[in-house]
Amino acid sequence: MSDATEHALPTALAEIQEDFLSLGVSDRLQMLLEFSESLPSVPDGLVPDDAWEQVVECQSPVFIHVDTDQELPVIYATAPEQAPTTRGFASILVHGLAGSTPEAILGVPGNFPQSLGLNDAVSLLRLRGMAGMLARIQRQVAEAHS
């Protein structure tokens, strides 16, 4: 990616990235586990059933929804507790993109999942699942603002 087109990451997402990179590999996994445990649960009925979009790139049943009717987009995600890696990635995006403008969300580079220093610990194909979540969040945001 050339510097000219690079967007700064949303502040919260950049902080998460920095936190990951400051740790050794096994502590990074521990942090991913902590993220998976802190994925906010979505109260029943808050998101209509037909509004959830399945992230088919993930092997586990993962669903996302972006509420674009608010002043700033609000991201919701669900993933099974027995799929902590996927849950952790969803949680990073939910926390890291909270409070961001649509432009900032759309500016997150598609290779963000590869920038957390997890490539050696989590196989590339798992990182693809996170890339799928990010792409779907961005598409929902873009559709609402086009």
Place this chain on the structure above:
Amino acid sequence: MTIAADPASELQQYAHPERLVTTGWLAENIGTPGLVVLESNEDILLYDLEHVPGAVKIDWHTELNDPVMRDYLNGEQFAALMAKKGVSRDDTVVIYGDKSNWWATYALWVFTLFGHEDVRILNGGRDLWIAEGRELTKEIPEISPTDYPVVERNDEAIRAFKDDVLAHLGKPLVDVRSPEEYSGERTHMPAYPEEGALRGGHIPSAVSVPWAKAANEDGTFKSLDELTALYRDEHGITGEEDVIAYCRIGERSSHTWFVLKYLMGIDNVRNYDGSWTEWGSAVRVPIVQGSEPGMVPA
């Protein structure tokens, strides 16, 4: 010394009941000297979430493969890994994992390449253990490193390479991937785009038996009668000839390999770990598309 096999009656139907243990047996035997319990999952964080008390994590992706070349560990690397995990050569190893033991059987297959004598699968794996409400912990056991001998890997008996498969054409081949991958509609498994191949389809004459057909809903293996109906009666895998199983990278086919070899008792079963990611990208190997096995080229 290895530990006596689980005498549970439901295991006795299989050709090698000593290769399986029940959840009840494991619950009673946790902490028995000479028993090492390993958890091998697809999801790298599941173990850290919670696991069977005393179980040690083993990761297929980062620990069983050579980090650079597409191959498994060599004898020295495996000995170092076993020492680190606290496994002695004469220990009884019980492996369990997520997704109907898919990754547990893969780990067992790798252990078998090194001739570790007593390695067993927890029937039902992680999911059944949890479903039965058995004890779980987050506590990571302290491991006393062992002195595991360097044993050279022996690929011949249970591992097939591409040239072995070419020479095998005409004998039974089992493709354990999804029907879409078998027919060639997909060049990768749903959700696994990184593990693609350049061409879609299957190896000529291979029958399609998706691996999960050998597992029950609760993660346990199907009964011997059901397995025999599926593989022998429906697909002609009689055991009279050598069999090779393959999938995409050799992990799902480890599950089928375990079923054919230890549950049905077919002696000569090999796993082609190069599988479709190799065959589907290799130059000038025959490929058949569509839902029929197709003919071996003359």
